[in-house]
Amino acid sequence: MSVTKTHYRTCHLCEAMCGLEIVTQDKEVLSIRGDKEDPLSRGHICPKAYGLKDVYEDPDRLKFPLKKTEDGWQQISWEAAFDEVADKLQTIQKKYGKQAVGIYQGNPSTHNLGTILFARNFVRALGKANRFSATSVDQLPHHLAAMYMFGHDFLLPIPDIDRTDCWVIMGGNPMVSNGSIMTAPDLGKRIRAIQKRGGKVITIDPRRTETSDKVDQHIFIKPSTDVWLLLALIREVFEQNWVDLKHLEKSIPAEEVAFLKKLTNPYTINLAAQKTGIDAITISTLAKEFATAKSAIFYGRLGISVVEFGGISHWLLNCLNIITGNMDVAGGMMFPSPAFDTVGNRAAEKMRFGRWKSRVRGLPEFNGELPAVTMAEEILTSGEGQIKAMVTSCGNPILSVPNGKKLEEAFEQLDFMVSIDIYLNETTRHADIILPPATGLEVPHYDVVFHQLAIRNTSKYSPIVFEKEAGTKYDYEIYTELTKRLQADSLPKDEKQRQGILFSYHLTPEIIVDNVLKTGQYSLSLKDLKAKPHGIDLGPLQSRFPDRLQTRDKTIHLTPDLFVQDLERLQDTQVTDGLLLIGRRHLRSNNSWMHNSQRFVKGRNRCTLLMHPNDAQQRGLEKNAIVVVQSNIGKVEIPVEISDEIMEGVVSIPHGWGHHRKGTRLAIAEAHAGVSVNDLIDESLIDALSGNAAVNGVPVKVFAKKIVENY
Numbered sequence: 001m002s003v004t005k006t007h008y009r010t011c012h013l014c015e016a017m018c019g020l021e022i023v024t025q026d027k028e029v030l031s032i033r034g035d036k037e038d039p040l041s042r043g044h045i046c047p048k049a050y051g052l053k054d055v056y057e058d059p060d061r062l063k064f065p066l067k068k069t070e071d072g073w074q075q076i077s078w079e080a081a082f083d084e085v086a087d088k089l090q091t092i093q094k095k096y097g098k099q100a101v102g103i104y105q106g107n108p109s110t111h112n113l114g115t116i117l118f119a120r121n122f123v124r125a126l127g128k129a130n131r132f133s134a135t136s137v138d139q140l141p142h143h144l145a146a147m148y149m150f151g152h153d154f155l156l157p158i159p160d161i162d163r164t165d166c167w168v169i170m171g172g173n174p175m176v177s178n179g180s181i182m183t184a185p186d187l188g189k190r191i192r193a194i195q196k197r198g199g200k201v202i203t204i205d206p207r208r209t210e211t212s213d214k215v216d217q218h219i220f221i222k223p224s225t226d227v228w229l230l231l232a233l234i235r236e237v238f239e240q241n242w243v244d245l246k247h248l249e250k251s252i253p254a255e256e257v258a259f260l261k262k263l264t265n266p267y268t269i270n271l272a273a274q275k276t277g278i279d280a281i282t283i284s285t286l287a288k289e290f291a292t293a294k295s296a297i298f299y300g301r302l303g304i305s306v307v308e309f310g311g312i313s314h315w316l317l318n319c320l321n322i323i324t325g326n327m328d329v330a331g332g333m334m335f336p337s338p339a340f341d342t343v344g345n346r347a348a349e350k351m352r353f354g355r356w357k358s359r360v361r362g363l364p365e366f367n368g369e370l371p372a373v374t375m376a377e378e379i380l381t382s383g384e385g386q387i388k389a390m391v392t393s394c395g396n397p398i399l400s401v402p403n404g405k406k407l408e409e410a411f412e413q414l415d416f417m418v419s420i421d422i423y424l425n426e427t428t429r430h431a432d433i434i435l436p437p438a439t440g441l442e443v444p445h446y447d448v449v450f451h452q453l454a455i456r457n458t459s460k461y462s463p464i465v466f467e468k469e470a471g472t473k474y475d476y477e478i479y480t481e482l483t484k485r486l487q488a489d490s491l492p493k494d495e496k497q498r499q500g501i502l503f504s505y506h507l508t509p510e511i512i513v514d515n516v517l518k519t520g521q522y523s524l525s526l527k528d529l530k531a532k533p534h535g536i537d538l539g540p541l542q543s544r545f546p547d548r549l550q551t552r553d554k555t556i557h558l559t560p561d562l563f564v565q566d567l568e569r570l571q572d573t574q575v576t577d578g579l580l581l582i583g584r585r586h587l588r589s590n591n592s593w594m595h596n597s598q599r600f601v602k603g604r605n606r607c608t609l610l611m612h613p614n615d616a617q618q619r620g621l622e623k624n625a626i627v628v629v630q631s632n633i634g635k636v637e638i639p640v641e642i643s644d645e646i647m648e649g650v651v652s653i654p655h656g657w658g659h660h661r662k663g664t665r666l667a668i669a670e671a672h673a674g675v676s677v678n679d680l681i682d683e684s685l686i687d688a689l690s691g692n693a694a695v696n697g698v699p700v701k702v703f704a705k706k707i708v709e710n711y
C-alpha cells in the first residue's frame, strides 16, 4: 500500500530560506508548495523549489565514488576511495610540503549543514594547505568592511526592509536572486509594503532589472563607478549638516567622523556626475531623500562587490548608513540575533587579512584563504609551494572563476585531484576521484549561515524527506572519514586533546546543532525545533550595538587605514570608451549547477549578450544575430538580445553556462550549453585591495560574426 506524507522543510537552494510543504508518495515527490505557516517566508516560493525534486530524481546525479581509469570512470567502494584520496594527499604533502595541496570550496558549502560543520575538520587536517573559495568571487568586500569596522567578518549589516521608509538598492537584483546577504523571502510583497506605507524604493544599476520594474525609481550608473557616487553622497550629508549618529554617537570617536568629512571633501557631486553618468540633480535629490527619510537603507550587493573598487565601496556604504543614523536601528541596517550564533564573543577583533600573501602574485590572504583568481597560477608556476593536488568541494570553478580555460589547463597538470560533488561536470571531470554525498531532500537541514543574515530572527530544523539510498554517504561522513585517515599518524600525544579528536569522529550535524542551540541566547534545543515543523519566530531584529561590536575598544572604526589608503587608487582610474561587460542572473538558474533540469532550461535561450539598441545599430547587429564577444583573453560566440533595459556602452552575459565541455555527464545541460562568460574575464582583473575578482566592468569588443570571419 502506498503511503502519502506531508513534510515541512526549508529550501536550501538560495539564501531566502523559504519554508516548503512537500507532499510525497512513497519515493516520489507529488508536490512542492510554499509553507504558509513558515514565519519568515509566509508561503512564498520561487520556481527553483521544484529543483529539489529534479535533483533528487536526476539520473545523472552521482551517488557512489567514481575513479578515473584508462577505461573511463569506474565505480569503486567508499573504503577504497577514502583510502586512496587520503593516501594521495598525504604522499604529495610529504613530498612537496603542506601547501602542495589546494582546496576550493564553492557556494553550496554554505547551504549544506554537513559540509558547513564538518569540512573545516578536514581542512584543518590538511594543515597549511592553500585554501580558496567562492567568497573571493563574491562577497569578500562585505566581510572585509565588517571585519575592519565592527571587528568581525560576520557582523554583516542586514537591511530591515519590513520597517524602512526608504530603500536604495545598488547593484543587487533581489527580485531574481531572492536576496543576498539579506535573507528575505517574498521580496515582491515586502517591496509593495514599503510603497504602501508611503516609502520609496530606488535601484541603481547599469541595467533596468526585474527589481527596477517593481520600484519607484531606477537610476542608470556606469559599471564600476559607484564609489564616486558613494563619496559624493557622504560629502553632501556633511555639507548639508544631515549627520545624525543616533545611539551610535557614543560608539564612534568624533575625530573619526571629522576625518571622514575631510576625506570625502574632494569628491563633489559634479565629479560623481562626470564619472557615473548620473546627472547632478538626480544625485543631490537622492542624497536628500535618503538622508532625510525617517528611516532608510542603502544596500549594495554583488554589483558593487565584484568590481575594481569593491572594498572601499562596501566601507563607504557602511559609512553612509552610519552617518545618516541608519545603522543598528529599526528600518535601517541591523544585526540579527541568531539562535545558532557564530559571531558570539570569540577573541575580539582578529584581523584575518593580509597575514600572508599568495606566492606568485602577492595577493593577500583573507580568513586563511587566497583569492580564487590566484588558483591557476599557483598550480601552473613551478617552484617551492606549487600546488600539485587539488580538492574541490561544492564548487565549479571552471565556470565560476575568471579565466576558466587557464584553470582547465592547470587542473590537467595536477598530480592528483579529488572532487566532493554530486555531478560529473566541467570541474569534476578533471578529478581522479569523485566523492558524491547524499543531498537535498535526503539530508537534514538547519541553516547555520542564512539565519545569521536574515531580516527577521527565526529558527527552523528540517528533517529528511527521503532516506538516502542504501550504501550512499552523507557529506559529513565523507569529511569525517577523510579527516580520520589524514590524522591517523599524527594524533596529539596529549591524552585530553587526543580524546577530543577521537570524540569528534562520532559527532553528527544534529548533535552539534543541538549543542550550539542550547548554549545560544534563546536556549532552544533540537527537540524544541522538531516540535515546531514550520519554524519558530523569534521576532524582529533588535538594536545590538555597542554590545555586539567585536572591536577591542567596543567602538565602530569609521575610517580604518586600510580603506583610507586605498582611496589613492581613485586618482589613477581611466575612463574606458569601449563596451563594458557585466553579469546577470535568472530566476531559473542557480549559478552553474541547475541547468540539468528540463524545466529550468526550456524556453528561449537565456545565455545571450544583452545590448542597447544604439550599440547594436552602430555595429549593424540585428535581433538574435550571432556575435563575437572578444576580450583580452578570449572570445565567445553568442546570440545578441537588443533592449534599452541595458545602458548604452554596457553589455551583459549571465555566468554559469558553457556546458559544452567534453566528458561531462549532464545530458540536459549539454543540450543547452551556452557559453561561459568566465572564458572572457581575465583573472588579473581584481579589486586590488581585497583580491576579490572584478567580474563586472570588463572591457570587451563586439563584432557581427560575419565581419570576424572576413578578417
Ligand SMILES: Nc1nc2c(c(=O)[nH]1)N[C@H]1C(S)=C(S)[C@@H](COP(=O)(O)OP(=O)(O)OC[C@H]3O[C@@H](n4cnc5c(=O)[nH]c(N)nc54)[C@H](O)[C@@H]3O)O[C@H]1N2
Binding pocket: 105, 106, 107, 108, 112, 134, 137, 138, 302, 393, 394, 395, 396, 397, 399, 400, 401, 402, 420, 421, 422, 423, 425, 427, 437, 438, 439, 440, 475, 583, 584, 590, 591, 592, 593, 655, 656, 677, 678, 681, 695
Ligand atoms: N562572471 C561571473 N562569475 C561569477 C559570478 C558572476 O556573477 N559573474 N558569480 C560568482 C558567485 S556570486 C558565486 S557564489 C560563484 C559560485 O561559484 P561555485 O560555487 O564554484 O559554483 P556553483 O555553480 O555554485 O557550483 C556548485 C557546485 O556544487 C555542486 N553541488 C551542488 N549541491 C551539492 C551538494 O549538496 N554537495 C556537494 N558536495 N556538491 C554540491 C554542484 O554540482 C556544482 O559543481 O560564482 C561566481 N562567479
Ligand SMILES: Nc1nc2c(c(=O)[nH]1)N[C@H]1C(S)=C(S)[C@@H](COP(=O)(O)OP(=O)(O)OC[C@H]3O[C@@H](n4cnc5c(=O)[nH]c(N)nc54)[C@H](O)[C@@H]3O)O[C@H]1N2
Binding pocket: 014, 015, 107, 138, 170, 171, 172, 173, 174, 176, 177, 178, 179, 180, 204, 205, 206, 207, 209, 221, 222, 223, 224, 225, 226, 301, 302, 303, 304, 307, 582, 583, 584, 585, 586, 587, 588, 589, 590, 591, 696, 697
Ligand atoms: N535565481 C538565482 N538566484 C540566485 C543566484 C542565481 O544564480 N540564480 N545566485 C545566488 C548567488 S551565489 C548570489 S551571490 C546572489 C547575488 O544576488 P544579487 O547581487 O542580488 O544578484 P545579481 O543578479 O548578481 O545582481 C547584481 C546586480 O548588479 C548590477 N551591476 C553590475 N555591475 C554593476 C556596477 O558596477 N554597479 C552597480 N550599481 N550595479 C552593477 C547587475 O546589473 C545586477 O543587476 O544571488 C543568489 N541567488
Ligand code: SF4
Binding pocket: 011, 012, 013, 014, 015, 016, 017, 018, 044, 045, 046, 047, 048, 049, 178, 185
Ligand atoms: S527563493 Fe530560494 S529558498 Fe525560496 S524556493 Fe526559491 S530557491 Fe528556494
Ligand SMILES: [Mo]
Binding pocket: 107, 138
Ligand atoms: Mo554568490
